[in-house]
Amino acid sequence: xxxxxxxxxxxxxxxxxxxxxxxxxxxxxxxxxxxxxxxxxxxxxxxxxxxxxxxxxxxxxxxxxxxxxxxxxxxxxxxxxxxxxxxxxxxxxxxxxxxxxxxxxxxxxxxxxxxxxxxxxxxxxxxxx
Numbered sequence: 001x002x003x004x005x006x007x008x009x010x011x012x013x014x015x016x017x018x019x020x021x022x023x024x025x026x027x028x029x030x031x032x033x034x035x036x037x038x039x040x041x042x043x044x045x046x047x048x049x050x051x052x053x054x055x056x057x058x059x060x061x062x063x064x065x066x067x068x069x070x071x072x073x074x075x076x077x078x079x080x081x082x083x084x085x086x087x088x089x090x091x092x093x094x095x096x097x098x099x100x101x102x103x104x105x106x107x108x109x110x111x112x113x114x115x116x117x118x119x120x121x122x123x124x125x126x127x128x129x
Contacts, residue, residue, distance in 0.1 A: 004073055004103055007044075011070055012116050014038040015107045019114045028080040031109040032067050035078065039070060046070050052099040066095045075104040084108050084117055096121035 018034040032048070039046045050069040054062045068076035077092045084106055092104045096119065108115040 015114050019109050024111050028078055032078040054098045064095050064098055075101050077106050079108040092119050
């Protein structure tokens with residue numbers, strides 16, 4: 001069984017419902033906001049554009065902004081592109097490392113269908129500050 005499988009299944013289902021209802025061709029933020037709305041309607045706590053501090057040698061050096069953090073467990077990065085690129089995965093990995101979260105979903109609301117990639121960060125350190 002995958003980590004937090006029940007929660008990720010709910011997020012993925014909501015992503016498909018958002019795409020099916022809106023149809024293809026919208027900008028990323030439209031799909032992100034629709035997904036957040038559906039998750040909140042299901043009673044899930046969802047932070048939109050969640051700021052995540054980045055630390056280097058124990059000092060805060062900046063902020064990342066994750067599209068969604070669901071139930072303080074899953075970081076969701078949304079895209080509306082032709083496909084998922086390696087850079088998208090790298091960015092989600094960075095969000096996981098700086099937030100201390102282990103699990104992320106990369107959801108691409110592509111022109112034809114929704115594409116989802118689970119990312120598990122094994123190098124997650126303790127989040128400080």
